[in-house]
Amino acid sequence: MKTTIDQVKHYVGQEVTIGSWLSNKRSSGKIAFLQLRDGTGFIQGVVVKAEVSEDTFQLAKNMTQETSLYVTGIVAEDSRSPFGYELQVSSIEVIHEAVDFPITPKEHGTEFLMDNRHLWLRSKKQHAIMKIRNEIIRATYTFFNENGYIKIDPPILTGSAAEGTTELFHTQYFDEEAYLSQSGQLYMEAAAMAFGKVFSFGPTFRAEKSKTRRHLIEFWMIEPEMAFMNHEDSLQVQENYVSYIVDAVLTNCSLELQTLERDVEKLAKIKAPFPRISYDDAIELLKEKGFDDIEWGEDFGAPHETAIAESFDKPVFITNYPAEIKAFYMKPDPNRPEVVLCADLIAPEGYGEIIGGSQRIDDVELMKQRYEEHALSGDAYQWYLELRKYGSVPHSGFGLGLERTVAWLSGVEHVRETIPFPRLLNRLYP
Structure with a gap:
């Protein structure tokens, strides 16, 4: 047999x-x-x-x-x-018969292992990480399919930036300019106006010259978008989704977690609801923890996120960031327009932000104002504006970074081990 x-x-x-x-x-x-x-x-x-x-x-x-x-x-x-x-x-x-296999059962340097990534994938540790990655993907499809979402695939080549930044990979699209997508979100908003609740899962690209353990040049994102849902509704979807995939990994990847020597007791605590802290309170918490130089209006870096997360044993939502440091499409708080209806979900144990989400602007005049403030091309973004012109509704969405989530659940130090063939600054081989 x-x-x-x-x-x-x-x-x-x-x-x-x-x-x-x-x-x-x-x-x-x-x-x-x-x-x-x-x-x-x-x-x-x-x-x-x-x-x-x-x-x-x-x-x-x-x-x-x-x-x-x-x-x-x-x-x-x-x-x-x-x-x-x-x-x-x-x-x-x-x-x-294999002869002189280069990765022997001894310690090897990181660069050597990265040069031999095509062979390093065969090791027990890497096998366990990829199995956990696969389980997160499987559970993602199950969660959204069972909750009435339709999978829609946004384009990878786009004519504009999702968040209006310059950190894009440029290419020539016949006789016009094009970019590799940094997010499918804008297109998912169009899909939500057609299908109600949608999600995408695909590669995204950021031309950030970053070498931190949390960053990749090419990574995968799960991006749901939901019509007729406000910010609070979205937060509940996020915590239920994360709880679901954590439970799936605990249930179906026990051997892999054991191989990685992961502390599963910490993961077993990950159940909705998750704690929440406002940006204002986060600033105060950081000052109490010794970050005296942080001021209101500044974005948080990795040390700040880690310090905030240390106060909780579950992922924590940081809500209502200043509008000035967030993307143009986020809806202002009606009671306090200098902040937006958004949240970042920070994973425990120093793994940083795994989700960013918000309620989207649904008013066409306010969106036009945002276009002017952010110097966005009316031609490139005309179709996005029209979503507010023809039957606009309250809607919200979020994006989960797969590799950071795999790193957190696996307990590995660097995201380069959480994707089969990582694309890093100065690394395009193999």
Whole structure:
């Protein structure tokens, strides 16, 4: 019976064949222990000299790291293994012998591992991170599909900037200027006016020359947009969504979290509702914590976000930022127009902002005023203005950064490990 490692639990006591790679091995006299992987998981194959042919035992002892093979044996339960099973090997068929695999079971420098990212992905730690990433994506689709959202795909090539910034990748689109998208939000607002509740999931690009552990040049975002929803409605969707994906990872990635030595007790506390703190109160909190130079009207950096998050054991919403430091499309607070109806969701444990969201301006005259204040091209943004002209409604939305969320739930230090092939400042290979 041919099967995969993740399915061996169904074949205890039976003989199976698994196509796999040898990630590591060790031998102890008359027993060889093969650490096997097949993409679905890792399992130990035990080769006992007295129970196999001499050729098979010598093959097991001498096989090189990352050799591909078919291995046949009996599935047995193993309480000592985190996985819970092992394979009592009876025969081995080598498919391809790997020679001098560069990533050996020892410490390697970050740049070396990044240069060999195409091979580094095979390691147990990287496998666990990618499995958690995949679970977040799966849970995202389930959450929004089950709550009446339709997935809409915004364009990657655009003629304008979503947030009016200059940190864009420029390209030539035949005889006109174009940019790689920094957000699908504006297009998702158009989709929400057609379908009510929508979400997108796709790559975004920021030409920021940043080298922090939280930044990538190319990253993926989940961006829901919702008609007839105000800011408070949106906050409830955000905390329910984050709670849902955390629970999904805890439920379906327990082995991966164990591999990463993640403190799951901290994740188990992540249940809606989440605490909230206004921008005004955040400024006061920071001053109490020793940030004497922070003034009202300034944006928060990583040290500020970390200090605020330390006061909570759940993600915390920072609400109602000054309008001057937020995007042109955010709706002012009717009772206090110098601040906007927005929130950033800050993850615990120093992982920073994972969500930014707001209620959007729905008044066409106010949007025209914002165009003038931000020197936005009327031609490039005419279609966006028309969303307020033809049947405008209150609407809100947000964007969750996938890689920062993966880093937080995985407990890894740097976002470069949370995407298969990271694009960083000065790194475009492999």
